[in-house]
Amino acid sequence: MSLKVVIIGAVAAGPKAACRIKRLLPQASVTMLDRDSFISYGGCGIPFYVSGDVADLKGLTSTSFHMERNPEFFRGAKGVEVLPGTEALAIDRAAKIVRVRDLASGAEQELPYDKLVMATGSTPFVPPLPGVELANVTPVADLHQAQAVKNAVSQGRVTSAAVIGAGATGLEMAEALADLWGVEVHVFEMAPQILPGLADPDMARMLECHLKAQEGVRLHLGAKVEAIIGDEAGRVRGLRADGREYAVEQVILATGVRPNVELAAAAGLALAVGGGIQVNEHLQTSDPDIFAGGDCVSLTHLVSGQPLYMPSGSLANRQGRVIGTNVCGGQARFPGAVGSFCIKLFGLTLARIGLNQAQAEKLGTRCVAPLVVQADRAHFHPDNKLMYVKLVVEEGSRRVLGLSALGENGDAVVGRVNAMAGLLARGALLEEVSNLELAYSPPLGAAVDVLNAAANTCENMLAHKLRPMGPEEFSRRLADGLGGGTVFLDMRAIDNARPYLECLAPQWCHLPQEMLRERLDEVPRDRDVVLVCNSGVRSYEAQVLLDAAGIKNTFNLAGGVAAVKKWGEPILPAREEEE
DSSP states (O other): OOOOOEEEEESSHHHHHHHHHHHHHHTTTEEESSSSSSOOOOGHHHHHHTTTTSSSTTHHHBOSSOBBSHHHHHHIIIOEEETTEEEEEETTTTTEEEEEEEEETOEEEEEEEEEEOOOOEEEEOOOOOOTTTTEEOOOOOHHHHHHHHHHHHHTOOOSSEEOOOHHHHHHHHHHHHHHHHOOEEEEEESSSEEESSTTTTTHHHHHHHHHHHHHTEEEEOOOOEEEEEOOSBBBEEEEETTTEEEEOOOEESSSSSEEEOOOHHTTTBOOTTSEEOOOOTTOOOOSSSSOOTTTTEEBBBBBTEEEEOOHHHHHHHHHHHHHHHTEEEEEEEOOOOOOEEEEEEETEEEEEEEOHHHHHHHHHOOEEEOOOOOOSSSSTTOOEEEEEEEEEEEEETOEEEEEEEEEOOOOHHHHHHHHHHHHHHTTTTTTHTOOOOOOOOOOOSSSOHHHHHHHHHHHHTTTTOEEEEEEHHHHHHHHGGGGGGGEEOOOOOOHHHHHHHHHHTEEEEEOOOGGGGGGGEEEESSEEEEESSSHHHHHHHHHHHHHTTTOOOOOTTTHHHHHHHHHHHOOOOOOOOOO
């Protein structure tokens, strides 16, 4: 008798599990259902469909060989029966039956199963705001919503829009609307930074500065949206935040998602602390004959050991394969995730993995995370771009906890973060990153890679050889002037230092690093001295030399002038700032 499998949900984890099951057990009966008429599509590509980078919806619903993934495709090519427009109403675990309803006809039927897969995904969170029910107020969580937004902007019906939420979806939608369609976009975020919970605050600040420089994008951080305002026809005409009204014709709700667990909860399946369905490492629920994966499940963070809810298309697909294997009697494992994330906005890429410094410290972990700036390939190669990285290392154990990176060469940024995934999952120590072997060729990498350099910098900090000062503290002290008790010592060549000396002397002094040994007596002893160079390398050399000479009242500007500029705090008046 063939195995009967019912799969609830047909976007990512569900189709992957279905196809894996049919490859392992071709004789199995697999039925997959979904409330939507669109199935098996790349939901993460919605902003790029709206922007026009993806020409039409078929780009999101087709295979790499241009076959549309519709019910006929799954039936003919995969042997999977698909019921679109069908809602699962209840699960009878004792009888092993799922009761479903055809949404078009209202007809109900019962689907028996031997194994059941829950791939019910997530539901957009709709904030309880006045006016949220107005026309032209929508999330962009499915292809119907994406079509409606793209039609409105492509037909010229939207010249200004608001995006509520500055997470990944909100920011990608802001770029989609502003870049191609020329829509003025206001992004409202209640947190003090973009990508809250995802990005290191310093990296977020750098990306914020980049976004503020783009035509048509207005960021409102720490903002409280009070109401969406409609006209007499029930359409959006404005939004009120912090007592001010903004004229907009479209509102995108990008306020996050919640795991879709109502069906599982009603069936008595255990839920995790994070709200998702609780699963073991084989992705079985509290009922061993029911598996779950994708946006509806909670996982374990492999670095912190804490519950993790991380909706992600890549996680869903990998989980789908594990589920398919185990439905067929295998023992595949999915132990958890290390929290990989990346985003590209207006040509600048931010990526991270594991914990950032703020997250680690919130868990009570003492750690170091110095900012390092270095070229992403050989400095002499014309394609090199600066990369900004923060490696997070636990004091004492020297365990590596995470990495954040930002740069213009997105493939290089993501490549460094991906290189850390396996190391973090097994609890790698700092020395392993310092000695990490990475492929090297001048057009593609540096002889001492930025990852190795970041690890070496952490090593120096843990050994108390490096005392860094971040861009925020640097800017505060510079603004304090001479009365603040800090002197800034520029270690660069005079051509680099001259504009700063002209504007900031006597607080800003010049002493080239190569002449430091001969001029130690010029270094002030009676106040803090911040050592400055372009990226923090020469100033570190100077700090080591000064320490050896007994002069220990120094701080090294982490990442140098390059980091301060990227962080968005001008050192000089704009017209005099060097390129």
